Amino acid sequence: MPTIEHLIAQELGISPAQVTAVVAFIDEGNTIPFIARYRKEATGGLDDVTLRDLDERLAYLRALEARKAEVLSAIEEQGKLTADLREKIDAATVMQRVEDLYKPFKKKRATRASKAREAGLEPLAVLMMGQATTQGDPLALAAPYVNAAAGYDTPEAALQGAQDIVAETIADDAEHVATLRTLTRRQGALAVEAADATEKTVYESYYDFAEPLSRIPNHRILAINRGEKEGKLKVRVRTDADVAVATLEKRVVRRANSVFTSALRNAVSDAYKRLVAPALERELRTELTERAQTDAIRVFAKNTESLLSQRPVRGARVIALDPGYRTGCKVAVLDEYGKLLDHGTVFPTPPRREIEQTKRTLADLVRRHQTNVIVIGNGTGSRETEEVVADFIAETDAGAHLQYTIVNEAGASVYSASKLASEEYPDLDVTTRGAMSLGRRLQDPLAELVKIPPQSIGVGQYQHDLNQAALGRALTGVVENVVNRVGVNLNTASPSLLAYVSGVSAAVAKNIVAYREEHGAFTDRRELKKVSKLGAKAFQNCAGFLRIEGGANPLDATSVHPESYPVAREVLKRAGVKPEALAHGGIPDIAQRVGDLPALAQELGAGLPTLRDIVAELEKPGRDPRDDAPPVVFSRSVRDFDDLTPGMELTGTVRNVVDFGAFVDIGVKQDGLVHISKLADRFVRHPSEVVSVGDTVTVWVTSVDKDRGKISLTMVKGKE
Structure with a gap:
């Protein structure tokens, strides 16, 4: 074993x-x-x-x-x-x-078989299963087991009771069930029909639908499940019962000349139709759902990782606009560090449509706060707000230095109304917090998005239909991976960000911030050991991921773990440079200076992978891996549906990746869909093989459906 x-x-x-x-x-x-x-x-x-x-x-x-x-x-x-x-x-x-x-x-609830056993019919069932008796009449053989007091007052009733015991015995046999499970998986189909064929719903393509269990794609399973949950669809696992019963008979009926053969065949049929088939249908529906959910969670996790790994826009002084209709568009002005400078409300959207006043307000904010980017949330009213912003940039003298972009506002309202937001900004209303969150998503997506439950970020499909515990575990793991890959500034990180650092719990994260507020900025990683509830194991797990800029030890600003400081110091010594050189951008040629790394690793008693990581970090201390991500796509003008024509070439940003394709923001209100068949000029098993959330891609318009608000795109020129 x-x-x-x-x-x-x-x-x-x-x-x-x-x-x-x-x-x-x-x-x-x-x-x-x-x-x-x-x-x-x-x-x-x-x-x-x-x-x-x-x-x-x-x-x-x-x-x-x-x-x-x-x-x-x-x-x-x-x-x-x-x-x-x-x-x-x-x-x-x-x-x-x-x-x-x-x-x-297992102990069972009362069943037909348990009732028959209590009536003393098990010996008759054993006789039937044994199939050894070839002489006599079944009813005559059943007569001695008549038990009127228990409800089996005739030989026929006794024989039926024995059949019930045999049926349950067959249904409980693990090998029989395994055979029928394999048969159903191979030959069964998911059959769907409408609950009301006259009703118009989004599920009409499934009103008369069937697809083999072995081939049905995961996104269809989730769509069908949702339609069933909403009462619009009726769903069942369809299989050939005659084939299943015949398969079971071959396993059970060994002697055709037994006097109980007919009764045994009846028991086999009953075992399958009454006991096995319903149980297998429930089991296989659950299996399909779990398979689909596992895949959806995987896609969601990959998309979330890409979203969190988007490149920060450093140096952006932002006007963040959270659009709306009746209540107007909330405004938050942020400096390049995310600090709130100003806030208010403008009304560029119906019903008030104060367009000129909005432009004057924007011009005043740009002048007073030297802003260079306008961020617009992609929710209600974003289209009208974008038109006003684009016109303003085209008209203003500051337009040459001013750009705008659209950000996904999924989860912003969840954050702005959260306990965390009220603790961070107790003096601000919910709408201002929401606008601030949008602006900070551009400046540092990771630091802002960790404040939002990962399930609310909105870069998957059917996330509300998924196993929330499994989704939460997967997404928490993704956030932890990204946060620790990037590293965290110990003296500026929020409790939300610190809580995702290796070895740091939410309670310890708050203790770190409390220590920082009481004692001032950390100047040495070893000070972490003084934080309440941060023990030796937690320190080992977290120390390398927490950075201190301008501290007493230059190595504290790197990803080099304190346990490896002696090796790092020796490397610096061999290179002929002092640790202070790390504060000036590192030592680009340190690998050449120290020479043969395998030999040096052996000499220093260090592992070669660890030594290579140390050298790479000393070359460029605190390097942010997000700098390798595609840059944000900014706009200066807005496109309308009427601007789009088949064949038009556009540059866009991938906003979501799902099983059947990728949704791309091309500068109009509705994202366009690149179907999986149009992502590449080769077979693509899953869209994630080709694109990730945040990618900048070149696409061509294939069709525009204005009535339904749908845009079809291709990433293969000439493929329509």
């Missing part, structure tokens, strides 16, 4: 030694970001994504082993555990197999 470590190694395509090392680190209380960044020698350089997959499988397989132990103990207490059954349970690799094997031994 392979160990858990060997099973995980096979599944992930890595060595058992790597798995064993990671498991030991996890069990010691080390976080995934810490293991990924600072334990590369032991893990063979496994990245954070692989490590999280490993951690998830480890938890599942350990839970599986625990469940096996519970089941074995329960069966053994009943005195029914055989060597063969123990072997089958021990060999099970999925929870479903364990539950199938345990099913005959």
Whole structure:
């Protein structure tokens, strides 16, 4: 029997030694970001994504082993555990197999079979299952088991009761169920019909629909589930019952000349239609849903990672506009560090449409605060607001230095009304906080978006239909990965951002800020040990990800972990430079200065991967990996639906990636869709192979449906 470590190694395509090392680190209380960044020698350089997959499988397989132990103990207490059954349970690799094997031994609610057993009909059922009797009449053989007091007052009733016992026995057999499960997966289909065929709904394409279980794509499963939940669709798993019953008969009916053959066949049919088929339908519907949700969560996580990894716009002095109709457009002016300079309301949208007054207000704000970017939220009223802003930029003398862009406002209202927002800005109203959030999303997307529950960011599909606990775990992992990959300024980070740092809980994050407020800025990473509830293990996990600019030790501004400071100092010494040089942009030629890294690693007693990371960090201290992301696309003029014509070439920003394509912002109110078939001139299994959220792409318009507000695009020139 392979160990858990060997099973995980096979599944992930890595060595058992790597798995064993990671498991030991996890069990010691080390976080995934810490293991990924600072334990590369032991893990063979496994990245954070692989490590999280490993951690998830480890938890599942350990839970599986625990469940096996519970089941074995329960069966053994009943005195029914055989060597063969123990072997089958021990060999099970999925929870479903364990539950199938345990099913005959579970305590059941009252059933037709349990009633028959209580009436003493089990010996007759055993006789029927044995199929050895070839002489006589079934009813005559059933006559001795008549029990009028229990409701079995005729031989026919007794025979039916025995059939009920046989049917349940067949349905409880793990091997029979496994065979029928495989058959249904292979031959079954998801069949859908309308609850009311005359009603017009968004689900009309599913009113008379069927697709094999083995081929139905995940996004269709989620759409059908939603239609069913809303009462618009009726859904079932359709399979050939005759084939299923015949398959079961071949497994059960061994002797055609038994006097009980007819009754046994009836029991087989009953077992499938009454017991197995409904259970398999529920199970396979759940399996399809879990498969679709797992894929949707994966896509959501990837999109969220791309969104959080977008390049910050440094030096942007921002006018942030949160559009609306009746209540107007909220304005927040921010300096380049995100500090609020001014706020108010303008009314460029109906019903007031104070366009000239709005332009005068914008001109005054630009002049007084030297702003260079206008940010517009993409919600209600954004189209009208964008038109006014574009006209203003074209008309104003400051237009040459002024640009605007649209930002996704998903989750801004959630943040602005949150307890966190009220704690951060108790003197500001909800709408001003929302406008500020939009502006800061441009200046530093990561620092602002971590304040919002990841489920509310809105870069997936069907997120509200997904398993919220699983979605939350996945997205929290993504945020942790990005935050720790980028690093956090210990003296400026908010509690929201600090709480995603490796080893730092929400409570400890607040304690860090409280310590900072009481004692002033941190000047040395070692001061973290004085923070309440931040113990030795937490310090080990978090220290390398928390940066101190201008502190007592220049290495504190880098991603070099304190445990590696002696090695880093020796590298600097070998290079002939002082640590203070790090404050001036690093040492670009340090790799050439220190020479042969493998030899140096051996001499210093350091791991080669760690030494390479140290040298790379000393070359360019505190480098932000987000600088490699595509730049934000700014606009100076607005496009209208009427401006779009087939064949037009445009530059846009990918806003969302889903199973069937990518939505691209091309400067009109509605994002355009690039269908998966038009993402590349080759077969694309999933859009994420080609594009990510935040990418800048060149597209061509293929069609415009003004009535439905839909724009179709292609990324392959000439492919319509």
